[in-house]
Amino acid sequence: MTNNNLENSNDWAKKAYAQLKQKQEQQKIEQQKIEQQKIEQQKQEQQKIEQQKIEQQKIEQQKQEQQKVERLEIIKDQDFIDDIKPKLGKFDEEFTWSAMVLAAQGKKVEQISLDEIDWLSRLRKGLEETRKGFVTELLDKLGDDPLTPETLDDLETLLLRADAGINSTDKVMSSLRKKLNEEVVGGEQGIKFLKEELISILEVPIKKSNKKILVPEKDKLNIWLIVGVNGVGKTTTIGKLAHLSTSSKYKTLIAAADTFRAAAVEQLMVWGERSHVDVISNQTKNADPASVVFDSINSALKRGTELLLVDTAGRLQNKNNLMEELSKIRKIIDKKVPNANVESLLVLDASQGQNGLKQAKGFAKSANLSGAIITKLDGSSRGGVSLAVSLEVDLPIRFIGAGEGMRDLRPFNSFEFIEALLADK
Numbered sequence: 001m002t003n004n005n006l007e008n009s010n011d012w013a014k015k016a017y018a019q020l021k022q023k024q025e026q027q028k029i030e031q032q033k034i035e036q037q038k039i040e041q042q043k044q045e046q047q048k049i050e051q052q053k054i055e056q057q058k059i060e061q062q063k064q065e066q067q068k069v070e071r072l073e074i075i076k077d078q079d080f081i082d083d084i085k086p087k088l089g090k091f092d093e094e095f096t097w098s099a100m101v102l103a104a105q106g107k108k109v110e111q112i113s114l115d116e117i118d119w120l121s122r123l124r125k126g127l128e129e130t131r132k133g134f135v136t137e138l139l140d141k142l143g144d145d146p147l148t149p150e151t152l153d154d155l156e157t158l159l160l161r162a163d164a165g166i167n168s169t170d171k172v173m174s175s176l177r178k179k180l181n182e183e184v185v186g187g188e189q190g191i192k193f194l195k196e197e198l199i200s201i202l203e204v205p206i207k208k209s210n211k212k213i214l215v216p217e218k219d220k221l222n223i224w225l226i227v228g229v230n231g232v233g234k235t236t237t238i239g240k241l242a243h244l245s246t247s248s249k250y251k252t253l254i255a256a257a258d259t260f261r262a263a264a265v266e267q268l269m270v271w272g273e274r275s276h277v278d279v280i281s282n283q284t285k286n287a288d289p290a291s292v293v294f295d296s297i298n299s300a301l302k303r304g305t306e307l308l309l310v311d312t313a314g315r316l317q318n319k320n321n322l323m324e325e326l327s328k329i330r331k332i333i334d335k336k337v338p339n340a341n342v343e344s345l346l347v348l349d350a351s352q353g354q355n356g357l358k359q360a361k362g363f364a365k366s367a368n369l370s371g372a373i374i375t376k377l378d379g380s381s382r383g384g385v386s387l388a389v390s391l392e393v394d395l396p397i398r399f400i401g402a403g404e405g406m407r408d409l410r411p412f413n414s415f416e417f418i419e420a421l422l423a424d425k
């Protein structure tokens with residue numbers, strides 16, 4: 001980036017910061033007003049209520065809180081009250097970087113939200129591990145000098161190490177080599193070209209699907225089956241999706257169709273409670289997952305649900321059973337609500353690297369997949385698997401998760417993703 005551009009971006013970022021700060025101050029004053037009103041109301045109400053009633057309520061409350069605490073213990077290390085509202089950090093590198101990425105996407109100061117800045121900062125932090133092992137070395141090697149065949153070999157190793165996969169790496173490398181044969185490519189220009197190549201790999205399946213981002217269709221039943229092996233983050237992702245969905249005003253329902261793991265339903269209930277979404281389940285041991293889906297569709301139809309999120313098992317007695325169960329679920333959906341919009345989304349744990357690619361190939365055969373969700377991009381040094389999945393399994397990446405909190409999931413944006421992966425500061 002030239003100096004001039006950098007200064008403009010910094011100016012822009014400062015302006016954005018000042019506006020956000022002002023917004024925040026106004027919100028604070030309003031919040032205080034509301035709180036004063038609340039205190040007044042509470043006083044009046046308290047006077048009205050008889051002593052006996054107060055005591056009864058207390059006992060009820062204690063009971064409920066006890067239950068809540070018990071449930072919350074299932075999901076560890078989470079301060080979800082803290083998690084609900086984004087906070088504005090200092091005017092630091094993270095902030096400047098996030099503002100610059102948004103500006104580069106053509107967003108104006110008044111169009112950005114605190115939430116966007118906050119998410120980009122967290123995504124950048126999340127991908128720090130991948131970046132450390134990849135970009136820092138890459139930048140050292142490229143420097144300001146023109147690219148040489150030797151630096152390209154190093155780049156190849158780095159891409160493979162970030163789990164971009166052989167095919168994606170080959171594709172990018174042959175474009176770069178071709179370019180290098182035609183002209184002298186400077187370091188900065190090389191990075192720009194590399195970013196464009198990587199983005200184009202991620203964009204191929206997205207363009208093919210004709211849906212830039214995956215959103216439920218309003219006033220219609222949308223069913224999203226969430227599949228994947230054990231522990232990749234299916235249940236957590238459903239919790240986050242439920243939050244995203246209700247915040248976007250979709251009528252949402254969750255089906256607890258992982259009946260194989262006893263704790264799975266309980267874990268979903270906690271997430272349901274957090275996002276105020278009902279969970280349809282069958283608590284009897286070894287209940288039939290397909291019948292839970294059947295019941296959930298009935299409820300969804302009765303309630304006018306717009307998005308039904310279906311949690312599924314990651315492991316049954318064996319792999320064949322798992323695939324059979326998934327196709328049974330799919331058949332029930334297709335038979336019962338043939339007009340519903342059905343998505344079958346594979347959850348992959350970024351930290352599992354190339355193993356994720358194997359899983360994707362395995363599920364693609366029998367689970368009729370329409371997209372992928374990459375989780376655990378925080379703390380993983382292998383974010384590159386997204387490229388391999390896009391190129392080799394032809395699956396559009398739909399969401400990415402970078403953390404265990406409710407807000408740590410976002411619709412996938414290839415530009416943001418590659419910028420975060422290759423951020424150079």
Ligand SMILES: Nc1nc2c(ncn2[C@@H]2O[C@H](COP(=O)(O)OP(=O)(O)O)[C@@H](O)[C@H]2O)c(=O)[nH]1
Nearest residue numbers: 230231232233234235236375376401402403404
């Ligand atoms: N750090 C991190 N942990 C995650 C993320 N998503 C899920 N997890 C954790 O991964 C573990 C398994 O998640 P779970 O949703 O139960 O996986 P499932 O078996 O596929 O349903 C839990 O401890 C989650 O908190 C993520 O994006 N980042």
Ligand SMILES: [Mg+2]
Nearest residue numbers: 234235258264
């Ligand atoms: Mg689960």
